[in-house]
Amino acid sequence: MGLTNAKIQLRNPKLPELEPVEVDALADTGSVHLCIPVHTQIQLKLAQIDEKEITLADGSRKLVPYVGPVELRYRNRTGFAGALVMGDQPLLGVIPMEDMDLVVVPKTRTVVVNPESPNVASSIAK
Numbered sequence: 001m002g003l004t005n006a007k008i009q010l011r012n013p014k015l016p017e018l019e020p021v022e023v024d025a026l027a028d029t030g031s032v033h034l035c036i037p038v039h040t041q042i043q044l045k046l047a048q049i050d051e052k053e054i055t056l057a058d059g060s061r062k063l064v065p066y067v068g069p070v071e072l073r074y075r076n077r078t079g080f081a082g083a084l085v086m087g088d089q090p091l092l093g094v095i096p097m098e099d100m101d102l103v104v105v106p107k108t109r110t111v112v113v114n115p116e117s118p119n120v121a122s123s124i125a126k
Contacts, residue, residue, distance in 0.1 A: 004104050006092060006111035009073040010036070012044040013080070020073070023090040027104050027111045031093035034070060034083040041067050041085050052084060062086075072096055075113055077121055098123070 004027045011020040021043055023036075036046075046067040055061050068082035072092075077100035092111075097104075101114045101121035114122065 002109050004106075004109045004111060006074060006102075008090070008092060010040065010044060010090075011071040011073070012046055013069055013071045014047075015045055018045060020071075025090035025092040027092045027097065027102075029094055029097070029104055031091055032095055033091075033093045034072070034081045034096045035086050035091040035093070036067075036070075036083045037088050037090065038085055040090060041065070041083075044070070046070065046083070048085075049082060054084060054086070072100065074100060074102060074111070076119070077102065077113060079121075 005024050006027050007022055008025050009020045009022050012018055048065045048067050050066045051063050052066045053061055053063050065085040066082050067085055069080050070083050072079045079096050079099040081096045101117055102111050103114050104111055
């Protein structure tokens with residue numbers, strides 16, 4: 001299986017006059033959060049809310065800035081999330097994907113709107 005990317009639009013909802021930024025994000029079902037590089041944080045003027053200690057794939061831990069809120073758009077879906085500031089490529093984790101009801105199709109290496117709910121995002125809230 002290869003890597004799956006998705007072009008998503010990011011916006012700072014606190015500064016609606018700023019232009020949104022379109023990024024090519026790695027869709028990673030093994031990751032939890034939205035992650036953005038520092039240059040995207042600067043471009044969107046996202047304020048640091050907190051810091052989070054994260055565990056990387058190699059088991060090491062590091063402290064990274066947590067910024068937000070970030071508005072995400074993909075096709076007919078919108079969501080809001082905080083973002084970890086790290087790395088050199090945006091990463092779309094499962095929290096924002098679940099929030100927007102998106103699924104990864106491994107066979108075609110694409111991110112799609114959930115075909116079981118194509119018009120409106122669905123979720124379980126019990």
